Amino acid sequence: MFVPCGTAARRDFKGFTLLMPSVSVGNVGQLVIDLVISTLDMPKVGYFYTDCLVPMVGNNPYATAEENSTELSINAEVYSLPSKKLVVLQIRSPFIKNKYRSFCQTVLSWVKSSKCARVILLSSSHAYQRDDQQLHGTPLRYLLSPTIQKTVGDQMQKLNWKEMEKVAAYPEINNAEKVLHIPGGGITKLLFTESCSKEIPMAVLLKFCSEGDNIPDALALVNYLNEWLQLIKNESSSTTTTASHWKIPSSWRLLFGSGLPPALF
Amino acid sequence: MATFFGEVVTALSRAGVDEEEAEREETPEDLEIRRELEKKRCRRRWGRDLLTLVLPTGCNAVAFLSSFILDSVRWEVVGAVSLWNEWCRTLDATNVLPTDSFCLFYRLISDPTVLLCQCNCHVAEDQQFQWLEKVFGYIQKKDLQVIILSTCPVTNYKTPESTLTLPSPFLKALKTKEFKDTICCPLLEQPNIVQDLPAAVLSYCQVWQIPAVLYQCYTDVIKLDTVTIETFKPVLSSKIMASLVKDVPESTEMLKKLLATNEIHNNIYT
Numbered sequence: 001m002f003v004p005c006g007t008a009a010r011r012d013f014k015g016f017t018l019l020m021p022s023v024s025v026g027n028v029g030q031l032v033i034d035l036v037i038s039t040l041d042m043p044k045v046g047y048f049y050t051d052c053l054v055p056m057v058g059n060n061p062y063a064t065a066e067e068n069s070t071e072l073s074i075n076a077e078v079y080s081l082p083s084k085k086l087v088v089l090q091i092r093s094p095f096i097k098n099k100y101r102s103f104c105q106t107v108l109s110w111v112k113s114s115k116c117a118r119v120i121l122l123s124s125s126h127a128y129q130r131d132d133q134q135l136h137g138t139p140l141r142y143l144l145s146p147t148i149q150k151t152v153g154d155q156m157q158k159l160n161w162k163e164m165e166k167v168a169a170y171p172e173i174n175n176a177e178k179v180l181h182i183p184g185g186g187i188t189k190l191l192f193t194e195s196c197s198k199e200i201p202m203a204v205l206l207k208f209c210s211e212g213d214n215i216p217d218a219l220a221l222v223n224y225l226n227e228w229l230q231l232i233k234n235e236s237s238s239t240t241t242t243a244s245h246w247k248i249p250s251s252w253r254l255l256f257g258s259g260l261p262p263a264l265f
Numbered sequence: 266m267a268t269f270f271g272e273v274v275t276a277l278s279r280a281g282v283d284e285e286e287a288e289r290e291e292t293p294e295d296l297e298i299r300r301e302l303e304k305k306r307c308r309r310r311w312g313r314d315l316l317t318l319v320l321p322t323g324c325n326a327v328a329f330l331s332s333f334i335l336d337s338v339r340w341e342v343v344g345a346v347s348l349w350n351e352w353c354r355t356l357d358a359t360n361v362l363p364t365d366s367f368c369l370f371y372r373l374i375s376d377p378t379v380l381l382c383q384c385n386c387h388v389a390e391d392q393q394f395q396w397l398e399k400v401f402g403y404i405q406k407k408d409l410q411v412i413i414l415s416t417c418p419v420t421n422y423k424t425p426e427s428t429l430t431l432p433s434p435f436l437k438a439l440k441t442k443e444f445k446d447t448i449c450c451p452l453l454e455q456p457n458i459v460q461d462l463p464a465a466v467l468s469y470c471q472v473w474q475i476p477a478v479l480y481q482c483y484t485d486v487i488k489l490d491t492v493t494i495e496t497f498k499p500v501l502s503s504k505i506m507a508s509l510v511k512d513v514p515e516s517t518e519m520l521k522k523l524l525a526t527n528e529i530h531n532n533i534y535t
Contacts, residue, residue, distance in 0.1 A: 003472050003473075047471070047472045049468075049472045051394035051395075054390050054460070055390070055393055055460065055461070055462075055464040055465035055468050056458050056459065056460050056464050056468075057439060057458065057459050057464045057467045057468055057471070057479075058439070058453070058455060058456070058457060058458035058459065059439065059452060059453060059454065059455050060455070061455055061456070063455060069452075069454075069455070070440075070452055071442060072439060072440065072441055072442065072467065072471045074467075074468040074471055074472065075464075075468065096390050096391045097391065099391070250455055250456075251455045251456045252456070253423075253455070253456050254423040254424070254425065254456055255456075257423065258422070258423050258424045258425070258426070258427060258428050259424065259425050259426045259427045260427055261427040261429045261430070262427070263429075
């Protein structure tokens with residue numbers, strides 16, 4: 001459930017765009033959300049308190065100074081920037097086994113009750129599962145639910161983006177029947193199909209990637225998102241934003257663990 | 266994400282990156298776990314008007330409270346939460362610490378608004394929410410303050426230097442927004458995080474605006490250890506704990522007894 005923090009915090013986000021991640025391969029969606037919150041300096045407006053995620057706490061992951069480093073953060077929080085009509089849900093831990101369906105129901109129910117205009121789900125999919133066609137060209141894909149197709153379908157055409165391909169349900173046996181397949185995408189497919197059936201305007205932006213140093217993947221996906229939403233302006237003459245435009249959060253330090261013991265060498 | 270050397274490490278937990286293609290039939294073991302988890306086992310004899318809840322988790326934090334705070338004269342047992350998961354061990358021998366599958370609740374006789382919960386058993390990820398509901402569900406949140414003590418392997422602590430060079434054990438704290446008292450050690454810096462039951466309790470307190478503090482001891486010893494236990498000593502000077510401390514000779518005696526009992530049980534020749 002959404003629990004606002006502070007007495008003045010709003011409960012509805014009528015007309016806002018909701019960004020949220022799927023916990024997926026490389027945690028790319030979550031890294032993108034971190035970049036958005038950090039760069040736009042979005043204030044926290046509430047918690048998404050749920051029994052579906054593994055509990056975790058830590059100090060402010062977006063701290064920039066001693067003064068703002070001591071605010072406690074939990075596993076799912078909501079940030080908002082009314083000036084851009086943007087609300088963001090960040091998820092910081094995996095699902096508890098058999099709880100992912102319950103989480104999908106809860107989050108979609110919150111989307112409806114908070115009156116968000118649209119939802120953009122940031123995700124990723126296993127690069128090694130790409131077929132021969134997908135190995136070429138851009139590794140970025142999008143999906144639109146029927147409700148949002150009406151409003152932004154043309155924009156996607158102008159951006160020259162590539163829609164996520166459907167794959168054969170039974171390869172080599174029956175290539176006619178095609179299904180949506182997002183391996184490594186976590187709850188992406190479930191959230192998307194539920195949004196389609198519940199008439200929720202949802203767009204999915206995803207990148208093919210593998211586990212490893214996924215910061216470049218996150219930067220690629222956030223730039224993809226920015227092509228559409230224009231969250232940050234591009235000052236230079238190039239057509240795409242670069243890594244330097246996004247503020248890396250302080251919590252991204254030591255992503256691969258502590259320093260190595262000198263005796264190792 | 267992968268580790269430094271590129272391998273993908275699977276965390277040992279029942280958390281799932283649930284994908285539809287990974288759904289499978291429940292095994293007999295899964296069914297047994299589900300049946301045991303669904304049994305509601307909680308005895309409770311404390312009132313709603315609690316002001317202080319002290320929660321040590323893990324053997325060293327539990328031993329610290331047993332040595333320096335708890336005794337049979339000033340405290341009475343008022344409840345228990347028993348739970349079952351595949352990490353529980355059954356112990357037939359009686360000892361001064363709670364058995365592995367119980368969380369025991371003690372109330373201060375002279376001040377029934379103070380409750381201490383000794384949690385020496387592992388509360389699995391999918392039990393933590395229900396544990397919180399059972400314990401906090403009957404306590405009024407107004408004027409409540411919570412102190413949690415826990416330990417964690419020092420290898421989980423992230424630092425630019427190697428963890429081998431760190432002077433462990435050492436204490437770090439995390440507190441909720443509403444906690445205004447002085448803390449007795451440095452705060453836990455990013456990118457370090459806390460998990461398990463202490464994280465569940467602290468999250469609950471942060472969301473529902475309850476003043477709470479967690480003192481986490483990073484140690485390189487996983488079993489009962491005097492040095493680790495004594496690392497918690499600065500906590501005794503805090504406002505919540507100062508009035509609850511026992512006499513020093515009594516504490517030292519109790520600590521020796523606990524360690525001796527634990528050594529006997531860990532001796533493979535008995």
